């Protein structure tokens with residue numbers, strides 16, 4: 001693990017502040033060089049943290065080699081595969097401890113295009129005058145799209161987002177996507193210590209927490225391009241986790257709403 005340098009810090013106030021892009025990896029040896037290179041060219045001031053879960057294909061070692069040539073690239077070596085959510089939580093902690101102002105989630109496989117990161121950072125706004133607290137790269141708002149996705153993935157994603165709106169009342173088109181930009185204060189304000197979701201449900205969990213805490217969440221259209229190399233880690237277990245957890249949260253949420261309504265009615269009657 002290497003320490004961040006201060007050389008890439010943008011001028012105070014004008015830009016978004018110190019940006020750390022966290023890239024979780026598990027068996028991404030075919031993608032890691034390309035994605036880090038694209039990212040460094042697209043947003044040269046941003047630093048990168050590769051959070052690798054001891055990938056058997058040597059992704060972590062490849063990331064070390066990149067980091068040895070580029071002081072803006074850091075590597076967090078984790079013991080084993082614990083899911084995307086756990087890798088991001090470790091990455092957030094790493095970045096918050098080191099004082100980054102903006103923390104970004106981005107896949108390693110090229111499905112999130114680094115060339116679109118500047119417009120997500122623009123939507124967050126400058127460090128001293130944020131326009132939003134959390135920016136979501138959205139496939140399902142007007143202008144957003146997916147390229148080369150099988151119909152089954154589109155149905156799963158659209159269905160998952162519909163379920164999120166119905167069960168949790170989340171007023172967003174794409175609460176499950178994983179290309180996002182967090183202001184530091186948002187991550188500090190949503191209680192990361194008790195996040196239990198490990199798989200992709202983690203994405204819904206964080207958005208929902210941000211909305212409940214009153215943070216401004218905005219969606220910006222992106223083009224999501226299905227990976228060319230390597231495999232998705234999406235599994236039945238991940239889908240079941242998402243369904244069970246969102247259902248449990250939804251039931252609790254609706255019960256709280258009903259209790260609130262009853263309390264208000266009782267107050268009106270007395």
Ligand SMILES: Nc1nc2c(ncn2[C@@H]2O[C@H](COP(=O)(O)OP(=O)(O)O[C@H]3O[C@H](CO)[C@@H](O)[C@H](O)[C@@H]3O)[C@@H](O)[C@H]2O)c(=O)[nH]1
Pocket residue numbers: 023024025026027028051052053081082083084087106107108109111157176177178179200203227231232233234
């Ligand atoms: N460290 C670590 N990284 C992981 C793990 N599982 C997946 N990743 C990494 O997380 C990124 C996304 O994983 P994929 O398996 O390629 O994701 P996907 O199926 O295309 O899902 C994407 O879309 C979902 C919504 O449709 C998103 O919810 C998800 O975050 C991701 O962006 C990749 O960089 C992958 O290596 C893990 O257990 N540990």
